[in-house]
Amino acid sequence: MKARAEKIREIAKRLLQEGRVDVVIGYTRGSSPMREQPFFARTPEQADQLTWSSFCVGNTAKSLVQAARAGERAGVVAQGCASRNVAGLIVEKQVDRDKVVVIGVPCLGMVDFRKVEAQIARSEGRRVETVEEDGEELVVRGRGFEKRLKRKELLRDNCFTCQHRNPVLADELAAEPTAETGGGDIDKVAAPWEKFPAADRWARFRETFQDCIRCYACRDACPLCYCKTCFVDDARPQWLGKTQDMTDIASFHLMRAFHCAGRCTDCGACESACPQGLKMRRLTSKIEKDIRELYGYSAGMDVQAVPPMASFRPDDSDDFIKQGGEQ
C-alpha cells in the first residue's frame, strides 16, 4: 500500500507539473482512522497529501463529474471499480475522455471498517486510534490494546466478490497488475432474497431498510447519481415524501436501485457511506445480476459500449407481457 501511495504521489506531481491536468482527484488521510477522504490536489505540493490505503472506500469518479462540470482537466486515482465508473461516465457523456487522465491502481480490495470494529469489540468501548498496514495484516492500535488482523477476513462484501480489481481504463499505472478477481463468487451471493417465497421477501426488505434515516449518503457517494435535481428532491410532481415511513423509504430505495440498472459497478461506496450500515447491495445486486443474465452486460468495461437500458433487441424476452394469442 505504501508503495502504491508513493507512486500515486509521484504520478500526480508529474501530471500537475507538466500541466496535463488542473486537478488530481484522490484520497487523503481522513480525520478519523479508517476513513480516508476524497482530496483534490491542485498543485504539485498538495499532491504530497495524496495517499492510498485499505480504506479508500469512496469512489473518486463521483468527484470527477464535479471537475468535469467546472471544465477542468482532471487526473483521477482509480482502482478497478472506480475506473469502470469513469468509463461509465464517458459512455453517458458526462465526462470527456480527452479531459481525464486515469491513474489506475490495481486494487487489493478495501477493508470494511465495521468489520474491524467488530473484531476489536467496539461494543466494549474500545476505539481504534491508529491502523498500520503490514502486508496482508493490519495492526490495529487503541488505548490499551494492539491487535493484528488479517486483511483478507475484513474485506468489504463487494471487494470479496470483485470481478475486476485491475483498472479497466488507465493512462498511468501505480502498481503492477494484480489478480483480477477477489475470489468470491458473485453469482452465489447476488440477489440473496431470491431463495425466499414472495411473502418473506418483503419482510427481508423491511428488515434491511427500516433503519434508513433518508440522509441520502448512498446517493451522494454514488458516482452514478450525477443528476442536478434528483427525483427525491422534485417537488412538482413530488414522487415521494420526506418521511421515514416505510412507504417513502421503500420508494426511495427501489427507485434508487432501479436507476442503477446496467450502470452499477458494485463499487460499494453506498454501503460504505451509509451511517446506518444498511446493506443496499442486497437490492442492487439483483438488478445487476438480471442485467448480466438477460442482456449480457457489465457496466463500465468499454467506453464505446451502448448501455443496456438505452438500447434493445427485437428478441428481448417478454414472457411476462400478455400477448393475447391465447383465447
Added chain:
Amino acid sequence: MNECIENTGFRPRIAAFFCNWCTYGGADLAGVNRLQYPADFRVVRLPCTGRMNPEFVLHAFRQGADGVWVSGCHPGDCHYIAGNMYARRRFTMLKELLEYAGLDPGRLHFSWISSAEAEKFQRTAKDVIEAVRALGPVDAADAATKTMVMELRKVI
C-alpha cells in the same frame, strides 16, 4: 352490463396506463363494439409506453391502487418506432425488482394490445381484474405479515 352490476363483492381499484396509439384505441374500439368488461380500472393515457416512468407504478400503489396494468403497442408497432422496445427492458427490470422485493406478481400486469384488438382488450381486462380481485384488498391481508403494497400505501 350484467357482469358489472352483479358483482357486489370486492371491487379492486386498478390504475391502468395505456398508450395513446394502441391500447387506448383498443379500449375505444371495445367500447364502440359494446364489448363488456368490469369497470374496475381507471385509465391514464400515455403518449407511448416509453413514457412510462417506473415511479408511476409505485405512485399508483401509494395512492391506493390494488393493482397496476400497463399496456401498449406490440413490439414493432410503436408510433414512435421503438418506444415500447425500450419500455420492454424497463418493465422487465422493474417487474424483476419489485417481485424480488416481495410484490405479489398478481398486482402488476403488462400487455401488448393493438388498436384493432378490441376482443383481446376485453379478455385481458377481465384477466387483469380477476387476478387482482383474487388477491383481495391490500389491507385485508394478515397484518402480522405486512405486504409490500400494504406498506407502500400512504396512510393519510
